[in-house]
Amino acid sequence: MAGNPTPQKQPTAETAQPAGPPPAKWGELLQWLIEYRAFILLGLALTYAVLFVPFFATERNITQMTTQFSIDGIISIGLTILMIAWGIDLGVGATLALAGVVFALSQDLGVPMAALLGVLAGAGVGIVNGFVVTRMKVNFFIATLSTMVAVKGLTFIISDETTIYGHADGFGWMGSARLGLFEFPALAFFGIGIIAHLIMTQTSLGTYWYAIGGNADASHRAGLNVNRLFALSFVVAGLCSGIAGVLLASRAVSANPGVGRDTALFAISATVIGGTSLFGGVGNVLGAVAGVMFLGVVRNSLNLLGVSAYWQWVIQGVILVSVVVSDVYMNRRRRTA
Amino acid sequence: MESNYIVEMKGISKRFGSVQALNQVDLELREGEILGLVGDNAAGKSTLMKILSGAHVADGGRILINGEEVSIRDPRDARSCGIEMIYQDLALCNNLDVARNIFLGREYTRGLPFLSILDKKKMYAESAELLKRLNINISSPRLKVERMSGGQRQMVAAAKAIAFDAKILLMDEPTAALGVREANTLLRLIKDLRDGGHSVVLITQRVPDILAIGDRVMVLKGGRRQGILNVPEVGLDDVVELIVRGRAGAESEEDALEYLSFG
Numbered sequence: 001m002a003g004n005p006t007p008q009k010q011p012t013a014e015t016a017q018p019a020g021p022p023p024a025k026w027g028e029l030l031q032w033l034i035e036y037r038a039f040i041l042l043g044l045a046l047t048y049a050v051l052f053v054p055f056f057a058t059e060r061n062i063t064q065m066t067t068q069f070s071i072d073g074i075i076s077i078g079l080t081i082l083m084i085a086w087g088i089d090l091g092v093g094a095t096l097a098l099a100g101v102v103f104a105l106s107q108d109l110g111v112p113m114a115a116l117l118g119v120l121a122g123a124g125v126g127i128v129n130g131f132v133v134t135r136m137k138v139n140f141f142i143a144t145l146s147t148m149v150a151v152k153g154l155t156f157i158i159s160d161e162t163t164i165y166g167h168a169d170g171f172g173w174m175g176s177a178r179l180g181l182f183e184f185p186a187l188a189f190f191g192i193g194i195i196a197h198l199i200m201t202q203t204s205l206g207t208y209w210y211a212i213g214g215n216a217d218a219s220h221r222a223g224l225n226v227n228r229l230f231a232l233s234f235v236v237a238g239l240c241s242g243i244a245g246v247l248l249a250s251r252a253v254s255a256n257p258g259v260g261r262d263t264a265l266f267a268i269s270a271t272v273i274g275g276t277s278l279f280g281g282v283g284n285v286l287g288a289v290a291g292v293m294f295l296g297v298v299r300n301s302l303n304l305l306g307v308s309a310y311w312q313w314v315i316q317g318v319i320l321v322s323v324v325v326s327d328v329y330m331n332r333r334r335r336t337a
Numbered sequence: 338m339e340s341n342y343i344v345e346m347k348g349i350s351k352r353f354g355s356v357q358a359l360n361q362v363d364l365e366l367r368e369g370e371i372l373g374l375v376g377d378n379a380a381g382k383s384t385l386m387k388i389l390s391g392a393h394v395a396d397g398g399r400i401l402i403n404g405e406e407v408s409i410r411d412p413r414d415a416r417s418c419g420i421e422m423i424y425q426d427l428a429l430c431n432n433l434d435v436a437r438n439i440f441l442g443r444e445y446t447r448g449l450p451f452l453s454i455l456d457k458k459k460m461y462a463e464s465a466e467l468l469k470r471l472n473i474n475i476s477s478p479r480l481k482v483e484r485m486s487g488g489q490r491q492m493v494a495a496a497k498a499i500a501f502d503a504k505i506l507l508m509d510e511p512t513a514a515l516g517v518r519e520a521n522t523l524l525r526l527i528k529d530l531r532d533g534g535h536s537v538v539l540i541t542q543r544v545p546d547i548l549a550i551g552d553r554v555m556v557l558k559g560g561r562r563q564g565i566l567n568v569p570e571v572g573l574d575d576v577v578e579l580i581v582r583g584r585a586g587a588e589s590e591e592d593a594l595e596y597l598s599f600g
Contacts, residue, residue, distance in 0.1 A: 203454055203455060281430070281432040
C-alpha cells in the first residue's frame with residue numbers, strides 16, 4: 001500500500017482484521033459459544049451433578065467415574081488427531097477388544113511384554129487402516145468399517161469366543177493402581193492428553209496434521225508427504241485404542257472379545273463435542289478431553305439417578321446430533337467467510 | 338552464452354491421455370527479469386509451469402538451471418533449485434495462521450528430527466519482518482488465513498514463496514481474482530521482487546499487466562511456443578495477434594477483435 005494516496009477507502013488488514021462478511025454481534029457470540037462448547041458444557045454438567053445428583057461428589061464415585069471415562073477417553077484423543085487430519089476410524093471398539101484379548105493371551109510372557117503386544121496389536125490395526133486408505137485409495141469410512149468386521153472376527157477366533165481371565169502376576173495392576181483420588185487409567189488419560197496437546201500445538205508434526213486436514217493439496221505442494229502423515233494418524237488412533245484395550249482388560253482382570261460395542265459412539269461424540277470438526281483441519285485435544293469428561297459426568301449422573309440404559313442411549317444420541325448440527329453450521333461459516 | 342539464463346527448458350512435452358498439452362516447448366528465463374507467459378485457455382501455460390515446479394513430470398525434454406541440467410520430480414526438487422510456484426488457487430491452508438503457512442514444511446525447529454519442537458517465536462518474528470519488508474498490509478502473522486481477503490491471501494502466498502530466498506518465482510494468474518487496487522499493489526510487489534534480484538515467470542490473461550511491468554513476453558498456443566517478444570518493442574496488438582493467430586496466422590480477424598476488447 002506504500003505510496004497509495006487513498007488507503008482508507010477500502011477495508012484493509014488494519015481496519016478490518018477479521019475480514020469476510022461482518023457478522024452480527026449475536027453471531028460472534030454464538031461462534032464463541034460453539035468453539036468453547038465442551039468447557040461450557042462440562043462446567044454446567046459438573047455444577048448440576050455436584051448440586052443435585054446424590055452421591056456424585058463422593059471420593060468413591062469420582063474415582064470410579066474418572067477411570068470409566070478415561071479408558072474411552074484415550075481413544076477419543078487418538079480420534080481427535082485422526083479427525084484433524086480428516087480421517088475417522090469407526091472400528092476403534094473392535095481394536096479395543098482385540099488389544100485386550102492379545103494382552104490376555106500373551107500374559108504368560110510377563111505382563112509388561114503382554115501389554116506391549118496388546119498395544120502393538122492396536123497400532124497394527126492402524127497400520128492396516130492407513131495402508132488401505134492411502135495406498136489402496138479406499139474411502140476411510142468403508143476401510144475402517146471393513147477392518148472393524150475383520151478385526152472382530154479375528155478377536156473371536158483367537159479368543160475361542162470366550163472371556164480370557166487374567167492369572168499372571170500384576171495383570172490387574174494397570175487397571176487399578178491408585179494415586180490419590182485417581183486410578184492409573186485416569187492418570188494415563190490426562191498424561192496422554194497433555195502429550196497429544198503438546199504434539200498438536202508445539203511440533204511440526206502437529207502442524208502437518210492440521211495442514212493436511214485443512215488443505216491436502218496445498219500440503220503436498222509445500223512438500224509434505226501427505227499419504228504418510230495421513231497413514232500415521234490412523235496408527236495413532238489404533239495405538240490409542242490398543243492402550244485403552246489393555247487398560248480395560250487389566251481393570252476387569254479379564255479380556256472379553258465382545259467389548260467395545262458403544263466405544264466408537266462415545267469416543268466420536270466426545271471428540272466432536274470437544275470442537276473437532278467432521279470436515280477436517282479443525283479441532284483440539286484439550287477440547288476433546290473436556291468433551292470426554294462432559295460425557296463421562298452425564299453418563300455417571302444418569303446412572304446415579306437411575307435412568308435406564310435405553311434412555312441413556314437416547315440422550316447420548318440427541319447430544320451427538322445437536323453437536324454435529326453445530327459443526328455443520330460452523331463449517332458453513334468457515335467456508336463462506 | 339548459456340549461462341545468461343537462470344532457467345532453460347528444452348523440448349518439453351507433456352501428454353494427458355489423448356491431449357498433447359505441451360509439444361516440444363522451449364523456455365528461457367533470464368536472471369532478474371519478469372517474463373510474461375500468455376496464451377489462450379488450454380494453451381499449456383500452467384502445465385509448463387507445473388512441470389518446472391515439480392507438480393507434474395514432463396514426458397520429455399530437459400531443464401537447466403544456471404546452465405546445469407537438473408531433474409525435477411516433485412516440489413521438493415524444485416525448491417532445492419530455488420524455484421517456488423504461487424498457484425492460482427493459492428495453496429494455502431486456511432485453517433493455519435500466516436506464519437505457519439509461510440513456513441509450512443520448512444519450520445524452524447529444535448529437538449528431535451521427527452518430533453521437532455517449533456520455534457514459534459522465531460517464526461512469528463521472521464514472518465512479521467517479511468510482511469513488513471514486502472509492504473504487505475497484514476497486521477499480524479498470527480491471523481488465520483481463513484479470515485483474509487483475496488488480495489491478502491495472494492500476498493501471503495507471495496511471502497511464502499520468497500521467505501526462503503527462492504530465486505525463481507512462478508506465478509499463476511496472481512491478479513485474476515483481485516480488484517484493481519489490490520491487483521496494482523500485487524504488481525508493484527512483483528516489480529519490487531524483480532528489482533531485488535528475483536526472476537519471475539508471470540502467467541496471466543491480462544496482457545496489459547505484462548506490458549506494464551514485464552521485460553519479455555512468451556506466447557503459447559495449443560501447447561506450442563509461438564514466440565518471445567521484448568516488451569519495450571511491442572504493443573498490445575502484437576501480443577494479442579500472436580495469442581489468437583499463432584505464428585501461422587490461421588484464425589479469423591474477429592477472434593482478434595474479440596480478444597482485444599476483452600483484454
